[in-house]
Amino acid sequence: MSVIERARVVVVGGGVVGGAILHELAGNGIAGILVEAEPDLCEGTSKANSAIVHTGFDSKPGTVESRMLRRAAELWPETIEVLEVPFLAVGALMLARTREDASRLEVEVASNAAALGVTTELVDAAVVRDLAPYLAEDVVAALSIPDESVVDPFWLTRAFVEAAVAGGAEVRLGRRVVGLEVRTDEIAVRLDDGTTLLAEQVIDAAGIRADEVARLAGDESFTLSPRVGQFLVSEETFGVDRIVLPIPGPLGKGMLVTPIVFGGLLLGPTALDMSDKDDRSVDPASRERILDATRAMVPALREAVPVRQFAGLRHVSSTGDFVVRPSAVSDRLYLAAGIRSTGISTSPAVAEAVVADVMDRRRWRRPPIRRRLAPPPSGLPDEPGEIICLCRSISRGEVAAACRRAIAPTTLDGVKRRGGATFGDCQGNLCALGVAGIVAAERGIPVADVEKHRRGSWLWERANDATATDGRVGATARVAPRGRAGTLRALDVVVVGAGHAGAAAAAELSRAGLAVAVLERADDAGRDARPSAAAEVVLGATVVGLSPAADDGWIVLAQTAAGSIERSARDVVVATGAYVQPREQRAIAGPRPAGIMTADLAERLLDAGLRPGRRVAMVGGPSRAADLGRRMEQAGSAVVRLAAEPVEVRGDTGDARLAGVRVGDRWFDVDTLVFADRLVPQAFVLRGLGLLDGRPGTPAPVDDDGRLPAAGLWAVGCCVEPSHDHARCAAAGRALGKRLSEASSSHGAPAVTAR
Amino acid sequence: MSEIVRDRAIVHGSADAVWAIIEDPAALARVLPGAESIEATGPGSFRGVLASKIQFLTVRADVTASFHDADPPRHLRLQLDGRPRGLAGSFAVSVPFDLVPRDGPAGPGTETEVSYAVDLQVTGRLATFGAPLMRDTLRRQIATLVTNVDRELHAGTTGRPPGRTPAS
Numbered sequence: 028m029s030v031i032e033r034a035r036v037v038v039v040g041g042g043v044v045g046g047a048i049l050h051e052l053a054g055n056g057i058a059g060i061l062v063e064a065e066p067d068l069c070e071g072t073s074k075a076n077s078a079i080v081h082t083g084f085d086s087k088p089g090t091v092e093s094r095m096l097r098r099a100a101e102l103w104p105e106t107i108e109v110l111e112v113p114f115l116a117v118g119a120l121m122l123a124r125t126r127e128d129a130s131r132l133e134v135e136v137a138s139n140a141a142a143l144g145v146t147t148e149l150v151d152a153a154v155v156r157d158l159a160p161y162l163a164e165d166v167v168a169a170l171s172i173p174d175e176s177v178v179d180p181f182w183l184t185r186a187f188v189e190a191a192v193a194g195g196a197e198v199r200l201g202r203r204v205v206g207l208e209v210r211t212d213e214i215a216v217r218l219d220d221g222t223t224l225l226a227e228q229v230i231d232a233a234g235i236r237a238d239e240v241a242r243l244a245g246d247e248s249f250t251l252s253p254r255v256g257q258f259l260v261s262e263e264t265f266g267v268d269r270i271v272l273p274i275p276g277p278l279g280k281g282m283l284v285t286p287i288v289f290g291g292l293l294l295g296p297t298a299l300d301m302s303d304k305d306d307r308s309v310d311p312a313s314r315e316r317i318l319d320a321t322r323a324m325v326p327a328l329r330e331a332v333p334v335r336q337f338a339g340l341r342h343v344s345s346t347g348d349f350v351v352r353p354s355a356v357s358d359r360l361y362l363a364a365g366i367r368s369t370g371i372s373t374s375p376a377v378a379e380a381v382v383a384d385v386m387d388r389r390r391w392r393r394p395p396i397r398r399r400l401a402p403p404p405s406g407l408p409d410e411p412g413e414i415i416c417l418c419r420s421i422s423r424g425e426v427a428a429a430c431r432r433a434i435a436p437t438t439l440d441g442v443k444r445r446g447g448a449t450f451g452d453c454q455g456n457l458c459a460l461g462v463a464g465i466v467a468a469e470r471g472i473p474v475a476d477v478e479k480h481r482r483g484s485w486l487w488e489r490a491n492d493a494t495a496t497d498g499r500v501g502a503t504a505r506v507a508p509r510g511r512a513g514t515l516r517a518l519d520v521v522v523v524g525a526g527h528a529g530a531a532a533a534a535e536l537s538r539a540g541l542a543v544a545v546l547e548r549a550d551d552a553g554r555d556a557r558p559s560a561a562a563e564v565v566l567g568a569t570v571v572g573l574s575p576a577a578d579d580g581w582i583v584l585a586q587t588a589a590g591s592i593e594r595s596a597r598d599v600v601v602a603t604g605a606y607v608q609p610r611e612q613r614a615i616a617g618p619r620p621a622g623i624m625t626a627d628l629a630e631r632l633l634d635a636g637l638r639p640g641r642r643v644a645m646v647g648g649p650s651r652a653a654d655l656g657r658r659m660e661q662a663g664s665a666v667v668r669l670a671a672e673p674v675e676v677r678g679d680t681g682d683a684r685l686a687g688v689r690v691g692d693r694w695f696d697v698d699t700l701v702f703a704d705r706l707v708p709q710a711f712v713l714r715g716l717g718l719l720d721g722r723p724g725t726p727a728p729v730d731d732d733g734r735l736p737a738a739g740l741w742a743v744g745c746c747v748e749p750s751h752d753h754a755r756c757a758a759a760g761r762a763l764g765k766r767l768s769e770a771s772s773s774h775g776a777p778a779v780t781a782r
Numbered sequence: 783m784s785e786i787v788r789d790r791a792i793v794h795g796s797a798d799a800v801w802a803i804i805e806d807p808a809a810l811a812r813v814l815p816g817a818e819s820i821e822a823t824g825p826g827s828f829r830g831v832l833a834s835k836i837q838f839l840t841v842r843a844d845v846t847a848s849f850h851d852a853d854p855p856r857h858l859r860l861q862l863d864g865r866p867r868g869l870a871g872s873f874a875v876s877v878p879f880d881l882v883p884r885d886g887p888a889g890p891g892t893e894t895e896v897s898y899a900v901d902l903q904v905t906g907r908l909a910t911f912g913a914p915l916m917r918d919t920l921r922r923q924i925a926t927l928v929t930n931v932d933r934e935l936h937a938g939t940t941g942r943p944p945g946r947t948p949a950s
Contacts, residue, residue, distance in 0.1 A: 113838045115914050182838060268914070290912020405839055407868030411907075414870055420906040422870045447910065571870045572905025584905060586870040715871075715905040717784060 030222045034060045036385070037216050037226040039204050039240050041065070042073035043180060043371050044363050045232035046187035047378035053194030055382060056394045060224060061188065061196065062216070064203040064236075065481060067441040068434060069184040071234040072370060074444070075258065075307070075339025077285050077293060080114070080176040081372040084140035084147055085275060091349040092369060097143060099376035100174070106375045109399050110186035112178055113288040119175035119270035120150075120159055122166050122324055128274055129168040136170055136274070147172050161266045161325050175270050179288045180371055181444035187374075189402035189433045198434060201482065204233075207244035209357040214244070228385055230361045231354070235304050235340050237364035241354060248355040251365060253304050253340040256296025257313040260335040262452065262721030264292055265327040273324065280368075282320035284328070289447065291721065294321045294328070300343065305681055307338040311614035332722040334452055335611045337619065341368045351377055358388050406431055413588040414569035415461040417548065418451020418711055422586060426462055430469035437470065439463055440480040452711070452723040454609040456625040459486070460635060475637060479621035483683035486621050490638040491663035518542045520767060521583045521596040522562075523570045523712065525549075527753045528744025528760035529602030535764025537561035541771060544594050546570055546585050548603075568592060570712050573599060573740070580739055598739045598767060601713065601727060602760065605706040605745035612707070612723060613672065620678035622685030626655050626703035638662035640699025644688050646672050647703030655703050667695055676700065706749035710742065733763045741767070786917050787900040791928045795935035797881040797894045801855035803934055813930035815923045818842070826852065832864065836911060836919045841866045843873070856881055871906015898924070 036052055038045050041063030052059045065071070080103060083096025107114045121136065123129035133149055140147040148171045155162060155169045162169075188198060199218070206217030207229065216224040233240040238251045264286065271284040285293040295317045314336055322328040344350060344365030354360035363381050366373065386393060411422030429436060429445040436442045439449060439459060448462050449455030455462070460474070463486065467474040478484045522533045525547035536543045543562040548569045565585070572584040580597040607625035622640055626647065629639045633655075643659055644667045645652055656666045673688035687694050707724035718735055719725055726749070727742035729735055735742055743763045744756040751759065793800060803809040807828060811820040820830035826849035833842045845864035852858050859878040866873070879898035886893035900920050908916070 111838050113915065115918060117914065179838075264913075286914060287912070288915060290910065290914065405868075407839075409842075409867040411868055411870045419910045420870045421910075422907070424868060425907070428868075451910075569870075571907070572872050574872060574874060574903065574905065584872055586906070591865070591870070715903070715909045 032222060032224050034216075034224045034226045036060070036228045036230065037062060037214075037224050038230045038232055039216070040071075040232035040234055040237070041068040041184070041188065041198070041200065042071050042232065042234045043069065043184045043187070043374045044073075044234075044366050044377055045230075046184045046191070047374035048230055048232055048363060048381055049191040049196050049198075050187040050194075050400060051375075051378035051382040053191040053196045053400055054398045055386065055391075056398065057382075057386075057391065058195035058197070059191070059230075060226075061191075061198045062202050062204055062218065062224075063198070063200050064233075066201045066437050066478070067444075067480070068188055068198075068200070069181050069444065070480065071236075072340055072342065072366075073180050073184050073234070075337055076180065076256070076341070076368060076371065077258075077283055077296065078177050078180050078287065078371065079119075079270060079283075079285060080178050081369055082140075082145045082172060082174045083143060083369070083372070084145040084172050084175075085136060085280070086143065086369075088139070088142060091351055092367070092373065093143065095349065095351070095373035095376040095380070096369060097145075098379070099373045100145075102375040102379065103176075105399075109401050110183070110190060111401065112183045112186050114176060114178045115286070115288055116174060116176045117269045117286050118171065118173040119272060120155065120162070121170040121172065121272050121274060122155075122162065123168040123170075123274065124163070124165050126167060131274055132168060132170045140170075140172070145172070146174060159267075159269065159271070161327055162271065163324055163326055166324075177270070177286060177288050178371060183371065183374075185432075185434060185445070186402045190400040192433045193403060194398060194400040200434075200437070204240055204243065207240070207360065209244050209359055214357070214359045226359075228359055228361065228389060230363060230381060230385065232363040234366075235342055237342075237350075237362065241356075241360070241362060241364070244354060244356050244360050246354045246356045246360065246362075249350050249362075249365060250345040252343045252345075253301050253306075254343050254367075255299045255301050255306065255338050255340055256368075257309050257317065257336060257338045258293055258295035259314060259317050259331075259333040260287070260337075261292045261294060261328070261331045262290070262334050262723065263331065264290065264721070265325060265331070267292055267325055271324050273320075282317055284321050284325050291334075292331075294318070294331070294333070296339065298341075301340075304340065306618070307340065307682065308616065308618045309336045309338050310616040314614060330722070332612070332724060334723050335450075335454065342366060349373075349377070351380060353384075353388070361385055403433060410590055411586060413567060414548070414571065414586045415465065416448035416451065416458045417569065417709075418453050418457070419447050420569075420571045420586075421446055421448045423461075423465060423588070426465045427469060430466055435469070436466065438478050438480050438484070439466070439486065442466060453606050453625075453627070453709075454611045456609050456628040457606060459624075459628055460631050460637075474635075479683075481681055481683045483679070483681065484621040485684060487632050487637045487639055488641070490633065490636050491661075518544050518563075518594055518596040519771065520544075520598045520600060521546060521581070521594045522600045522602060523583070524602035524604055524744070524746075525564060525566075526602060526604045526744060526756065528604075528756040528763075529600065531757040531760030532600050532602060532743060532764035532767075533562045533564075533760075535761050536768055539764075539768030539772065541768060544596070546583065546594070565592065572715055573712060598741065600763065600767075601710060601735070601740065601742040601746060602744045603709050603712065603746045605749035606709050607702050608705040608707045608724065610700075610702065613702075615673055615676060617676035618678045618682035620676075620682045620685045622699045623676065624699070624701055626651055626701060629655060629659065629701045629703075633658045633662055638664050639701055640664060640685075640697070642697040643667065643699040643701055644669050644673070644695050644697040645701045645703055647701075652703040655701070659701075664699070667697060669695070672702075672704070673700065706745060708746045708749045710746040713742075716740075732766060733759075784901065784903070785899055786902045786913060787920050787924070788898070789921075789924070790895055790897040791924070792884070793894050793896060793928060793931050793935065794886060794892070795894060795932070796891050797855040797883045799935055800881055800894050800896070800931065803931060804849070804858065809934060813927060813934050815926040815930065816840075820847075826850075834919060834923060836915060841869060841908075843867060851878070866908060869907040871904065871908050873905070873908055874903045876901040896928075900924075
């Protein structure tokens with residue numbers, strides 16, 4: 028059925044430039060309609076880049092890009108203030124590692140920057156050491172660019188759009204423009220849902236596909252091709268506190284080390300000219316190239332363990348510059364295209380220039396005072412509820428608040444970009460179902476209908492024998508309501524985790540008469556591990572903090588569905604187990620479609636009456652994989668057991684869902700890949716104490732007695748040695764419990780040593 | 783705990799005048815950035831609600847504050863423990879600071895150099911925001927605090943009702 032609507036302005040493209048234009052229009056009193064083909068904002072070039080707000084110090088004078096960069100530098104302070112976006116002026120150091128490089132910095136780069144009015148300073152090796160002691164010793168000089176900054180691209184794009192919506196703008200997500208018809212007084216925009224928008228003005232900000240949108244109107248004045256850049260994410264910063272970059276080459280700035288606003292480092296990008304605008308594949312060779320190049324600048328990155336590898340597409344315009352002008356066909360179509368790798372940096376200026384020119388051409392009157400439109404506040408409830416995302420301590424309340432934003436996420440990745448859930452070490456394998464359950468509940472749809480990112484990126488299905496589920500697995504907890512002093516109970520020992528090691532330790536401690544509490548994240552405390560009945564067991568309680576008590580011992584803060592609880596104890600035993608290493612930490616080439624998961628998620632899905640996929644390839648050892656395979660087959664999946672880890676994966680059209688995996692030379696046509704093999708220790712709770720850094724897979728650092736390097740803290744089980752089976756974990760738990768009990772009885776107090 | 787900020791600031795008043803603000807809960811409520819409420823719970827101890835703006839998010843937190851190692855008017859350590867509302871986790875801030883009189887345009891000892899360090903421990907959700915953002919937040923709050931102290935010193939201490947100060 029066709030529907031015809033009228034609009035003053037239609038903005039095509041929900042990336043940072045389209046969002047900024049919508050915001051600028053709204054600020055000038057024009058409520059536009061933004062149309063985005065993908066199910067969420069920021070799904071194209073804007074989502075996968077260095078996130079740097081460039082000063083333009085190395086831009087080519089006389090270009091549109093250079094002019095926009097300089098104007099944007101003037102606009103950024105107000106943009107940040109009004110939009111309240113995460114932004115850090117970290118500065119940058121461009122490194123010279125030879126005398127010739129140092130000369131180039133001075134003669135070419137610094138002089139170019141000076142001509143553009145960008146502040147830079149050449150610093151010698153001694154100053155470099157002082158500013159950035161983590162840099163390689165062969166750095167002989169550097170150019171300091173103090174105003175280079177970093178921002179969160181998702182937050183920025185969303186803030187632009189949500190602020191515009193607050194000013195009356197509309198957003199149509201998941202709607203592709205399939206036709207543009209230029210008429211005398213209007214332009215007809217045909218969408219793939221049958222709607223036609225009759226607009227006075229259309230602005231083409233469709234990113235890498237802006238040339239295709241222009242061609243719908245007959246404009247063939249430019250083409251865009253993709254330049255693929257792969258990146259790595261390291262949660263550990265190794266002390267890097269500013270952008271570090273080499274002298275640029277012909278394909279761009281080269282490989283950078285960039286602090287991420289929310290912590291961690293971004294390494295890369297590579298730069299490879301391609302033809303496929305959908306190909307965001309990654310490969311192990313690029314991973315090694317990035318690590319080699321960045322380690323040459325920051326040697327400590329030798330110890331880096333990336334948690335994610337991804338690829339983004341930059342635009343290479345046939346014009347060699349931004350295409351910010353009216354279309355060659357009609358000025359009712361305005362182009363904001365060819366915005367290559369500086370789209371974030373220039374977005375406020377491009378928006379200002381486009382909207383000013385459009386308003387002049389349409390003879391629209393400017394308001395006397397431009398509106399300063401801000402996005403609505405976060406809407407966080409006072410009580411966060413239980414922890415959904417373990418790696419990042421993100422609560423149900425926080426995810427639900429994200430789902431109630433003006434531009435609500437409809438996909439799992441949409442939630443990730445609004446708060447970080449599923450972005451941590453486990454890459455969603457411990458929490459994806461919980462997050463999707465909240466999205467489903469907020470949208471009033473079955474959890475099986477929540478997708479990963481693009482249309483067709485289904486995550487899981489109802490199992491053949493499933494009963495209804497909302498994906499809210501284990502949301503109840505037998506706990507006291509939130510309180511502080513009222514729930515602060517003094518104990519001898521708190522055990523964090525009721526798996527085999529934790530349960531055995533608690534049983535031993537209870538048997539010795541010690542007052543013990545066991546805090547367990549799951550609602551079912553291990554299928555075959557049972558702490559002693561004498562111990563207090565709180566299920567559904569995720570420990571989010573360990574703090575030294577004022578007098579002695581520790582305060583353990585846990586979050587439950589009913590609120591937060593505290594326990595005070597002389598000793599704390601961390602027995603938080605392990606998780607299966609996700610694909611992101613493995614060297615596997617190919618795209619990142621839905622359908623790749625670990626046994627941790629697959630088992631949760633089956634527990635919830637869902638199945639991971641239809642045709643499943645599984646990697647794993649005999650015990651866990653055999654049981655999981657049987658369960659998946661019972662749920663209706665066809666399961667192929669792989670002899671080795673795949674070296675490559677491929678996606679279906681648009682890389683929405685997995686389509687195949689390759690082991691050696693053989694491809695297997697499957698829609699799902701499940702890893703059930705390699706366990707890595709999980710001891711996130713120790714990071715807050717500085718006992719673990721941000722690298723995934725690092726075991727809890729205990730001595731031979733299970734003692735952590737903070738008096739009164741102990742660790743045992745798979746968080747120390749992930750290769751241990753259930754029996755060895757239980758034995759280790761019993762042994763630790765016995766040691767603590769004996770120390771307690773011999774000293775009249777638990778084994779608290781010098782603090 | 784880890785030291786996240788070490789810096790110094792100049793306030794335009796004597797060390798005694800600055801100390802008087804510290805000892806006056808009402809004055810303290812006026813100068814602490816984002817203080818929505820503060821009540822004394824004992825000598826040198828308080829509880830209240832603070833609103834802190836972490837760039838993109840204003841976090842309201844239930845806090846308890848206490849003074850330690852007091853050596854008036856030269857040295858004090860502020861201990862601030864809190865739980866954010868809406869986010870899982872906790873924070874603990876220890877701020878030892880030293881007041882050193884210095885000469886100002888108005889005469890000897892009319893200005894005070896405040897040297898301070900901020901030791902911060904965050905757990906749960908706040909810990910995932912990353913040190914750079916937390917450092918940026920603390921620096922902004924301290925800058926606002928210094929501005930507020932200056933304003934308080936120049937406004938005098940009489941007749942001003944306790945009011946909410948902006949989150950920084």
